[in-house]
Amino acid sequence: MSVALGTEAPQFDLPGVDGKSHSLDSYAGAEALVLVQSCNHCPYVQAWEDRLSAIARDYEERGVRVVAVNSNDAEHYPEDSFEEMRARAAARGFAFDYLYDEPQAVARELGAERTPEVFVYDRDRRLAYHGAIDDSRDETAVSQQYLRDALDAVLGGEEPAVSETPPVGCTVKWK
C-alpha cells in the first residue's frame, strides 16, 4: 500500500545514470521534489517519458527537481539493468535524473505498485500528490494535467485540488 499524503520523503542514496550518487539531501535546495517510480521496459513509462522530460524542463527554473527511480528486478527483466538505463537515458535525452534502486528499498518505502507512479513532495518534503502524470497514456487525449497542476499548487504554497489519482502502468517487478 502506498504511503499516505503528508508522509516524509524516503531517505535514499542511489547511483544515477550520470555516474554520480544522489541522495535525498542532494535535492535539499529544491522547492519541490518529484519522485517517479519508473523503469525502461514498460510501454506506459515509454509513452509518458517525453512528457516527464518536458515537465522537468518547464519547472526547473521554479526549483522543481524530477527524479525517476528504477527498482525493477533486472535479473528477470534485463531491459531494466543499470547499463540499459544509461543507454536509454542517453538515447532519449532525459531531462530528469534517473536512479537505480537495486535493493528495491525506495519502491518498498514508497509502497509503489506501478511504473510510472508519481510522488510529489513539497518544500518540507511532505507528500502532497501521488498518482499519475496526467489522465491518458495517449498524449493526444490528455485533458487533466495532474502533475503540473499539483506542482503549481505546491509552488504556490497550496494543497493540490487533486492530490491522489490511480497510477496506470506496469507493475513494479519485485525480486
Place this chain on the structure above:
Amino acid sequence: MKIDFLYWRGCPSHPEARELLSEVMGARGIEADVVEREVFSEEEARELAFPGSPTIRVDGRDVDPEGASGRPALNCRIYHLPDGRSSPVPSREQLEEALT
C-alpha cells in the same frame, strides 16, 4: 478465421486492446471466434511464446510480427506506432491489416 487473444492480468492494457479488436472486427463485419487465454506464469509464457500482454494472433500470425519474437515474460507488451511512439496496445491499423 481464428483469433487468439492472450493476456496477463498484471498489465492493465488488455481490456482496451480487446475492445479495439471488437471494434475493428465489427467495422469490418468479421465474425470469428476470439479465444481468450489468460497467462498465469513465466513457465506458461515460455510455453506459449508470449512476449507480453496483450498478444493477438490471427490464424497463428501475430498482429505485430516484429514484436512476436520478444523474450517471453509476464509483462506489458510494447507496440511501436507508425509515428514512433510506444503504446501498450496495437494500433487500429495494425489490427485492420492483420484481419485483412
